[in-house]
Amino acid sequence: MKKLGEKIFYFRACSSTNDLAKEKAEKGEEEGVVFWAEEQLKGRGREGRTWYSAKSKGLYFSIILRPESESVLLLPLLAGICCAEAINELFQLKVELKWPNDILCQNKKLGGILAEASFKGEKLNYLVLGIGLNTNYLLNDFPEEFRAFVTSLKIISGKEFDNRELLKAILNRLNYWYNLFSQRKKKKLFSAFNKYSFFKKEQRIKIKTKETTIEGNYKGIDQTGALVLSIGRKEIKVYSGEVT
């Protein structure tokens, strides 16, 4: 397998690294190519939200993947594990992962993952994984309405962080985990996700899906990456949604 992140396109500013990656993937760009920007003018989050992307205050990058395996829902979880491990290794900070794509530290949002897939008929053509991490933001750098919910590595530790160093560490972890994933060795991945999971087994949670809100006890994630919830005697699987 080719090494991920061997080719990195760097931009001082761009609209959204996910948009750049998707554009190139449509034209046949190979797996593993990374698009990294110092600033995004139209950074996107999940559910059509804006991802605030001020210059050098965060790490913003996207990578093209063309996985053979059908369990693509696992890939945002895998990316979360890579971020948690890299941050832990470099800065000894404990990070938690909130299914499906939030990266939390001290109960506040430190980062997020935006996975966008494109299919050719039934078959996956490519998946773009976009990762945004708040590294050097101070609280005042965020719009006022966000301040109660967000954090950054600098807010937590008082230190300035090198985005390049963090990118390298995440890509390193991505090579390890994506390799296991591609060989369909997923057991370790589930235990790593459980280790970092913000939700603990049997915790009462509420999930807002497009249609409705459901409440139940958190059971974990299944083989495909879906969240498993028990409601009374029934177990249900949720494939996307916002959990509170």
Ligand code: BTN
């Ligand atoms: C979320 O939590 O809603 C996901 C945020 C994902 C943000 C990253 S930053 C790099 C990439 N480019 C984007 O426009 N979005 C993702």
